[in-house]
Amino acid sequence: MSRIDFTALKALDRQDPLAPVRQQFVIPEDTIYLDGNSLGLLTHATQQRLAEVTSQQWGQDVISSWNQHNWVHLPATVGDKIGQLIGAEAGQVICCDSISVNLFKALSAAFSLLDARGEPRTERHQVLSTADNFPTDLYMVQGLQQLVGSQQCELVLADEAELLSDLSQHITKQTAVVLLTEVNFRSGRRLPMADIIAHAHAMGALVIVDLAHSAGAVPVELDSWRADFAVGCTYKYLNGGPGAPAFVYVAKRHLADITQPLSGWFGHSQPFAFDAKFSAAAGIEKMLSGTPSIIAMSAVDAALEVFESVDMNQLRTKSVQLSEVFLELLEQAELAEQFDCISPAESAQRGSQLSFAHPQAYAICQALIERNVIADFRAPNYLRIGFTPLYTSFEELGKAVQQLQDIMQTQAYLDPRFQARQAVT
Amino acid sequence: MSRIDFTALKALDRQDPLAPVRQQFVIPEDTIYLDGNSLGLLTHATQQRLAEVTSQQWGQDVISSWNQHNWVHLPATVGDKIGQLIGAEAGQVICCDSISVNLFKALSAAFSLLDARGEPRTERHQVLSTADNFPTDLYMVQGLQQLVGSQQCELVLADEAELLSDLSQHITKQTAVVLLTEVNFRSGRRLPMADIIAHAHAMGALVIVDLAHSAGAVPVELDSWRADFAVGCTYKYLNGGPGAPAFVYVAKRHLADITQPLSGWFGHSQPFAFDAKFSAAAGIEKMLSGTPSIIAMSAVDAALEVFESVDMNQLRTKSVQLSEVFLELLEQAELAEQFDCISPAESAQRGSQLSFAHPQAYAICQALIERNVIADFRAPNYLRIGFTPLYTSFEELGKAVQQLQDIMQTQAYLDPRFQARQAVT
Numbered sequence: 001m002s003r004i005d006f007t008a009l010k011a012l013d014r015q016d017p018l019a020p021v022r023q024q025f026v027i028p029e030d031t032i033y034l035d036g037n038s039l040g041l042l043t044h045a046t047q048q049r050l051a052e053v054t055s056q057q058w059g060q061d062v063i064s065s066w067n068q069h070n071w072v073h074l075p076a077t078v079g080d081k082i083g084q085l086i087g088a089e090a091g092q093v094i095c096c097d098s099i100s101v102n103l104f105k106a107l108s109a110a111f112s113l114l115d116a117r118g119e120p121r122t123e124r125h126q127v128l129s130t131a132d133n134f135p136t137d138l139y140m141v142q143g144l145q146q147l148v149g150s151q152q153c154e155l156v157l158a159d160e161a162e163l164l165s166d167l168s169q170h171i172t173k174q175t176a177v178v179l180l181t182e183v184n185f186r187s188g189r190r191l192p193m194a195d196i197i198a199h200a201h202a203m204g205a206l207v208i209v210d211l212a213h214s215a216g217a218v219p220v221e222l223d224s225w226r227a228d229f230a231v232g233c234t235y236k237y238l239n240g241g242p243g244a245p246a247f248v249y250v251a252k253r254h255l256a257d258i259t260q261p262l263s264g265w266f267g268h269s270q271p272f273a274f275d276a277k278f279s280a281a282a283g284i285e286k287m288l289s290g291t292p293s294i295i296a297m298s299a300v301d302a303a304l305e306v307f308e309s310v311d312m313n314q315l316r317t318k319s320v321q322l323s324e325v326f327l328e329l330l331e332q333a334e335l336a337e338q339f340d341c342i343s344p345a346e347s348a349q350r351g352s353q354l355s356f357a358h359p360q361a362y363a364i365c366q367a368l369i370e371r372n373v374i375a376d377f378r379a380p381n382y383l384r385i386g387f388t389p390l391y392t393s394f395e396e397l398g399k400a401v402q403q404l405q406d407i408m409q410t411q412a413y414l415d416p417r418f419q420a421r422q423a424v425t
Numbered sequence: 426m427s428r429i430d431f432t433a434l435k436a437l438d439r440q441d442p443l444a445p446v447r448q449q450f451v452i453p454e455d456t457i458y459l460d461g462n463s464l465g466l467l468t469h470a471t472q473q474r475l476a477e478v479t480s481q482q483w484g485q486d487v488i489s490s491w492n493q494h495n496w497v498h499l500p501a502t503v504g505d506k507i508g509q510l511i512g513a514e515a516g517q518v519i520c521c522d523s524i525s526v527n528l529f530k531a532l533s534a535a536f537s538l539l540d541a542r543g544e545p546r547t548e549r550h551q552v553l554s555t556a557d558n559f560p561t562d563l564y565m566v567q568g569l570q571q572l573v574g575s576q577q578c579e580l581v582l583a584d585e586a587e588l589l590s591d592l593s594q595h596i597t598k599q600t601a602v603v604l605l606t607e608v609n610f611r612s613g614r615r616l617p618m619a620d621i622i623a624h625a626h627a628m629g630a631l632v633i634v635d636l637a638h639s640a641g642a643v644p645v646e647l648d649s650w651r652a653d654f655a656v657g658c659t660y661k662y663l664n665g666g667p668g669a670p671a672f673v674y675v676a677k678r679h680l681a682d683i684t685q686p687l688s689g690w691f692g693h694s695q696p697f698a699f700d701a702k703f704s705a706a707a708g709i710e711k712m713l714s715g716t717p718s719i720i721a722m723s724a725v726d727a728a729l730e731v732f733e734s735v736d737m738n739q740l741r742t743k744s745v746q747l748s749e750v751f752l753e754l755l756e757q758a759e760l761a762e763q764f765d766c767i768s769p770a771e772s773a774q775r776g777s778q779l780s781f782a783h784p785q786a787y788a789i790c791q792a793l794i795e796r797n798v799i800a801d802f803r804a805p806n807y808l809r810i811g812f813t814p815l816y817t818s819f820e821e822l823g824k825a826v827q828q829l830q831d832i833m834q835t836q837a838y839l840d841p842r843f844q845a846r847q848a849v850t
Contacts, residue, residue: 026484035488042484050720054475058667059451059467063460063799071667098715100689101526108572131701136690136715139703143686147533148573157701186699235716241483242496242719261568264525265561274611274804276556276582278564290523290561291660293721294667295475374488379699 004329004398012325012394018318022391024306025239031372032396036388037213037353038376040239040303049302053295071294075266076285078297081304082238082247085312086211086230087221093249094284095300096292099212099231101262102248103140105287106229109250109258110177110206111153116257119176121152124204128170129179130160132186137179137210160184164191167199175205182220183213183351186378188343190218190351194225201226212236215247217319217352219312222249229254237352237388240300248287255283264289306390318389319352325394326354326385329401335408342382353386366418367407373400429754429823437750437819443743447816449731456797457821461813462638462778463801465664465728474727478720496719500691501710503722506729507663507672510737511636511655512646518674519709520725521717524637524656526687527673528565530712531654534675534683535602535631536578541682544601546577549629553595554604555585557611562604562635585609589616592624600630607645608638608776611803613768615643615776619650626651637661640672642744642777644737647674654679662777662813665725673712680708689714731815743814744777750819751779751810754826760833767807778811791843792832798825
């Protein structure tokens, strides 16, 4: 068995300017966590904030906290903090609901904008996405399509590679909205969003970018890309906690002209006037719907503190380095041949994960997890390795590959326990 | 100044079988909290659960908690616990999103059911509600109406008193959905939902009941009322925390036939198969949309533990007694004349609050709050007093009225600090 050079890995950790950030996280005991692309780790700041929001704000100050602790503006203040990480100036991002729900709002808002421009739906009603976009994105378009009819909104799916190889063949004058996830959840492929947006705009289409695997993982420049809308989650690289509130971005130039149908009272211009008639807030607040979970959103707010000292380009540099080292380690361990890397070979075309196809991917993932190396599995047969530069060390990659090497050599994955599937994987 | 008989009030507390339940709550220091109809208090169980979910489940077990701690089924398990408090057999209630978002789903689902029955929208497309229903309910109908067009869905508003005095004049063959909040948020008036539902069904209409001010406050019997849909929140009488996840009920008889447009991946029959095509879950899970906040929902789950030892009829008895005692105390304090009680005189027609119109309601409320008597204000001029039998004592009512008496006699409410309005009140 070839040996992993831990001396070199430790040297990389010593040189890593982001290494101290790891101390801000609660690292699960004896665990190598390579699944921050699915659920980010808890920070000490979040732990402390949740205790304070619960015991003091809710427990003692109760209802007065809406003013006293500024709960009422939390969606906007958290939104602006997220905005700083995705290239959005203040007043364009708001934290609320789930990606799915926010996508429904963004989609409807996009159509409302085309309507306001006087574009007849008979000529432009298609929503172009890719067949392997994250399913919930497609499901939300299908939901809108079923509600308003396929003559008003019609999902059109392209193969990702085909789309990228010839944008003009797919983005046409019938395309109302291009809906793409910047980083593919299966392959980790990072799409050239700036190009796609420019192309879509040239054809008169609007673009919604899903940043689920981008926000906090790669530098995103929504404003300079001229994105129209974006959605994203906070529970992956932003470490907001399981199922944490998501966010939605609307470019400032569109804010006055859009409407969205999930027009709950938090999106009203004067929620506490209790008018019977809806009148949308002027700003990004019009994307709010019902009362937001303050506990959940406070966790997001606290989790974002980690990023205050982090430069996104520095983070990206380490992310690329982690993935390159991981690939080298697989080579060294003579595992590269049997694990078919489905992520692009060029790091510039990847997000912050690597995905490998293997017929035994599910069982191998379970065997890794039993050894406290937390990777994840995505159907049908992908092993995903997430790199979270805020807390992943180079030495951990060595240990992870060492375990993988042992699992493959001993065929530990054949254990029946690892072959039986659970509800969530 | 007439004196309040605290000996009698203390005797009522000693006889109160629910008095020990108060010990399960974190009671804000030196505070009389009469605003549980706006935001319920924290329980010790919730405080403990949040610490555990954060530190152990998220912090240590991280992603494996989706299976290990059954996060994946939390919406359904919490939903069933809520179901027990609102007369719903298992499998009909699910915890998720906000009331606003759930109402959009329920409304769309109701229309999908009428479509499935072959009812043409040309003949039946009205959503009947009351002009003083909680605004977000009306806003969500307006949102759907704007999205699908007023020939598909049209909000029709009735005056509450007029509606109740002649149901058949308002519920007609054009009525697709009757959307009512059982307990009016301003007046505390409790509508005769069983009658209304029977009447609506006789006319072929469906009924959505908003239980925001009912769940955990009054006995609700959704199944025996034959309600079609219901929504409700968990942050008032269910003590789930600020902006806690809401719930939605769909009668079992309708589950197979409905669709709803916010069809996110958690509502898919096999979310982790990652199919590109949506296929709705067979049961109440089809009402789910995106990934739910586990932290927020765990708080709700823990908060419901209090109800395990509580009989809803016993709770109702105390609720009525609290409101009757409060009215007597106002009489004793010679305040009853200037505070115009807009809640029904008959306790059977009330929820668990009393509302009083007074031109200085806002400032009086602020003056009470400064003295740590937490009531709330609703526009234009209502002082709301919420009774939460799980933790409100009779002695507290005496102390609250004593403070109110002093505020009125000294005209303390004229203080400019109390006259200036804040964002949330």
